[in-house]
Amino acid sequence: MDEFFDVVIVGTGAAGLYCALNLPERMTVLLLTKRKAEDSDSFLAQGGICMQCGESDYELYMEDTLRAGHYENDRRAVDLMIRSSNSILRDLIHRGVRFACHEDGSLDFTREGGHSRPRILYHKDVTGREITQTLLDEVLKRDNLILREETTMLDLITDDTACGGIVAAGPDGVPYTVGAGAVVLACGGIGGLFKNSTNFPHITGDALAMAMRRGIPVKHLDYIQIHPTTLYSKKPGRKFLISESARGEGALLYDRNGRRFTDELQPRDLLSAAIHAQMEKDGTDFVWEDLRPLGRETIRAHFPNICDYCKDEGYDVFREPIPVVPAQHYFMGGIQVDLSSRTAMPRLYACGEISCNGVHGRNRLASNSLLESLVFAQRAADDILFGSPPAFRGTAPDLAPYREQEPLFAAYREEILNEMERMRKSHE
Numbered sequence: 427m428d429e430f431f432d433v434v435i436v437g438t439g440a441a442g443l444y445c446a447l448n449l450p451e452r453m454t455v456l457l458l459t460k461r462k463a464e465d466s467d468s469f470l471a472q473g474g475i476c477m478q479c480g481e482s483d484y485e486l487y488m489e490d491t492l493r494a495g496h497y498e499n500d501r502r503a504v505d506l507m508i509r510s511s512n513s514i515l516r517d518l519i520h521r522g523v524r525f526a527c528h529e530d531g532s533l534d535f536t537r538e539g540g541h542s543r544p545r546i547l548y549h550k551d552v553t554g555r556e557i558t559q560t561l562l563d564e565v566l567k568r569d570n571l572i573l574r575e576e577t578t579m580l581d582l583i584t585d586d587t588a589c590g591g592i593v594a595a596g597p598d599g600v601p602y603t604v605g606a607g608a609v610v611l612a613c614g615g616i617g618g619l620f621k622n623s624t625n626f627p628h629i630t631g632d633a634l635a636m637a638m639r640r641g642i643p644v645k646h647l648d649y650i651q652i653h654p655t656t657l658y659s660k661k662p663g664r665k666f667l668i669s670e671s672a673r674g675e676g677a678l679l680y681d682r683n684g685r686r687f688t689d690e691l692q693p694r695d696l697l698s699a700a701i702h703a704q705m706e707k708d709g710t711d712f713v714w715e716d717l718r719p720l721g722r723e724t725i726r727a728h729f730p731n732i733c734d735y736c737k738d739e740g741y742d743v744f745r746e747p748i749p750v751v752p753a754q755h756y757f758m759g760g761i762q763v764d765l766s767s768r769t770a771m772p773r774l775y776a777c778g779e780i781s782c783n784g785v786h787g788r789n790r791l792a793s794n795s796l797l798e799s800l801v802f803a804q805r806a807a808d809d810i811l812f813g814s815p816p817a818f819r820g821t822a823p824d825l826a827p828y829r830e831q832e833p834l835f836a837a838y839r840e841e842i843l844n845e846m847e848r849m850r851k852s853h854e
């Protein structure tokens with residue numbers, strides 16, 4: 427192999443960074459990301475991160491998550507996430523993440539669709555940036571953590587029993603091998619495969635194809651969440667999210683005649699379906715969202731990023747409703763993992779959006795994904811530390827097939843889309 431690290435982590439979103447920070451400083455860790463470190467969906471999260479609000483909230487939080495997931499969730503995974511939420515949030519605050527507080531210093535909780543009570547911590551409407559930037563700053567300070575930007579994982583290196591590293595390429599496109607005691611796939615969702623998505627376009631689920639080629643089980647590739655409200659625009663590129671917490675705080679949806687047509691706080695899949703039905707009935711490409719019921723002060727204090735973005739697009743949220751349309755947003759399926767984020771292949775882990783541990787079932791409850799990413803990234807780090815996987819006896823692969831990367835990624839894309847379609851049909 428050209429290089430060796432104790433652990434290689436693919437992806438520098440919340441899952442990858444938190445996994446790295448939970449590994450001991452004696453381990454050498456390589457983190458890599460396709461683009462700049464800030465170009466991850468974790469940076470885009472607006473609404474917030476869930477937390478169990480006292481013991482009396484346990485059953486309610488469990489039920490909200492299961493109901494949103496159509497009861498297809500793995501109860502043990504949900505239990506683990508909920509029970510871990512307080513210690514994870516305490517740890518984030520300890521690391522310097524700032525959440526909105528009341529004047530007396532107590533935490534302020536907001537609410538989103540599908541939640542029966544407010545239990546979401548937030549930082550204005552840029553919660554993901556606040557959390558992920560704090561983790562990134564800490565990673566950059568640690569000598570044992572090497573972060574490589576503009577570096578793409580091209581494939582896994584495996585033998586008959588285990589994973590032994592990855593093939594990667596930097597900005598010059600020249601492939602090289604990196605051996606590792608453990609590989610953690612923290613490479614996010616699949617939004618880049620869709621024309622209309624809130625995700626970064628370079629996040630294309632490549633690891634799914636790499637896993638499938640080796641017979642590593644993947645699950646529910648057709649469980650794709652459509653977010654009900656993104657700002658309608660004819661411009662190409664990433665769709666801008668109008669956070670669900672705007673509706674949680676009182677924003678209303680109107681049809682073409684300015685009349686409400688549905689319950690704004692139902693789970694995302696049901697609300698997206700209701701909006702699509704209304705658009706079809708009205709013959710429009712969007713419906714209207716009105717933030718004015720929140721009042722000027724709340725809009726300005728809680729949603730400054732949304733206000734500014736809408737203003738740049740020519741809409742004044744203080745004076746008029748804005749056009750919104752559903753778009754692809756989140757991936758509930760992924761590489762199948764157990765409660766320690768282990769895939770079926772020894773020494774290969776997956777956490778965050780690329781993994782499927784069963785927390786979300788068929789539909790994710792709002793603001794559960796950052797929490798889920800962090801909880802199961804920590805579980806991966808624990809297992810790497812305490813596990814005793816079999817040795818890797820393979821050798822470095824021939825790099826010739828990796829010199830041309832466009833056809834490689836085109837093939838990955840096709841394999842993922844085909845498998846998605848196959849799974850979708852099997853559910854019909």
Ligand SMILES: Cc1cc2nc3c(=O)[nH]c(=O)nc-3n(C[C@H](O)[C@H](O)[C@H](O)COP(=O)(O)OP(=O)(O)OC[C@H]3O[C@@H](n4cnc5c(N)ncnc54)[C@H](O)[C@@H]3O)c2cc1C
Nearest residue numbers: 437438439441460467468471473474579613614778779796
């Ligand atoms: C607009 C928006 C708003 C959201 N709001 C919320 C919210 O309020 N609350 C909430 O809980 N969740 C929210 N989510 C979802 C949440 O942000 C993500 O599910 C979560 O951050 C996923 O984290 P991750 O670390 O798994 O992946 P990401 O943060 O997406 O990171 C993926 C990383 O993998 C890298 N990568 C991918 N493929 C490769 C490859 N082949 N080689 C090298 N690197 C690769 C990428 O460059 C990136 O660094 C939101 C998502 C979006 C898009």
